[in-house]
Amino acid sequence: MMCADLDQSPRSLLVCERSSFLDQKNRVNTQVEQMHFNYKVSVLLPECSSAPHHLDAVFNSFNSFYLIRNLPVYELLEKHFLETTVYQGSVYGVSYRTRIDEDNCVALMPNGHLSLSLDKDSFELLGVEGKPSRFNHRTNCRFLVSVDLTDSSMAPGGRGYQRLITGLRSRLQLKADFLLSHHAGGGDSLQALLSRYDWSEHRPEIRRHILTDLSCPLLTSDLQSCDPHSFLEWLGAADAHISCENSSSSFLSALVCPEPKTTVSRALSVSICGLLLPQDVHRLIQQIRCYLEQPRLESWASLTVHGFVDSPVSWGNEEHGVLRGGDNFYSLLMFHDHTYHLHLATGAHDTCPP
Known part of the structure; x- marks a missing residue:
């Protein structure tokens, strides 16, 4: 039926x-x-x-784009990556083959905002501020963490930065296959990150x-x-x-x-x-x-x-x-x-x- x-x-x-x-x-x-x-x-x-x-x-x-396999999300907060890529603008990244209604999903936007859509257990492990997803139905089972990486409070060494990167390195240890692209001529800024992981370039x-x-x-x-x-x-x-x-x-x-x-x-x-x-x-x-x-x-x-x-x-x-x-x-x-x-x-x- x-x-x-x-x-x-x-x-x-x-x-x-x-x-x-x-x-x-x-x-x-x-x-x-x-x-x-x-x-x-x-x-x-x-x-x-x-x-x-x-x-x-x-x-x-x-433009071509990159698939980085099993990328730790804390790498998006690494100082060199922030300075050469995120702060320059026009970088686009999104977790690949993750399901927004079931898995932890990540997006890095060209304005420097990092968005994490997390299940309840992952959100509690991460230990940073967030808000319940507006798509929860009866109980708060998903949470959204949105961080402006260009804000002064998120500068490397700052309090907010340390709390987030510690959560991603030590407590949650979130990893995902990741699609990453940059505006024309900006691909060189990604090379340091790519050199540390298994990646492939795609047209x-x-x-x-x-x-x-x-x-x-x-x-x-x-x-x-x-x-x-x-x-x-x-x-x-x-x-x-x-x-x-x-x-x-x-x-x-x-x-x-x-x-x-x-x-x-x-x-x-x-x-x-x-x-x-x-x-x-x-x-x-x-x-x-x-x-x-x-x-x-x-x-x-x-x-x-x-x-x-x-x-x-x-x-x-x-x-x-x-x-x-x-x-x-x-x-x-x-x-x-x-x-x-x-x-x-x-x-x-x-x-x-x-």
């Missing part, structure tokens, strides 16, 4: 914004910066079978797929006739190469393309997976805007950015939680006249996107 709470989809939060890149108050750059930990970027280009050179160059130029994985005779919504910059939830559902199906024809002989999917709809003869679907930096997403958005300025049959393109499901944070420094969904993504629908539609989505157990 099916469990009662599985007969409906997890609730989600969706914030929609319509504006123009030409508006100085547009929030696209801010939203891109606030999603620190991106694991997948998906691009859909209608009436296109191969990306132009300038756009393809951006796909191939996303983001790029996949290209040509979709033919794709049913898609009739998209215009006003987009008054297309429900945002239906549009995102269709966009996800296109990215996963799932048909929305909903033929009577198919039992795979009941998805349908929103009305009014049209058919594009071909579309290029590109996905990039890894630990992806916001700076690279910025460059990709700018090149897609350039692409849309050229005369062509279709006047729109979409870009969707997914955050790590098990990251301790989602938007900015806000805590991220998973029960059934774990969504944290944004989708940008761009038009040739520089207008855009921005959709920000999280699961039911996150705060509303800013």
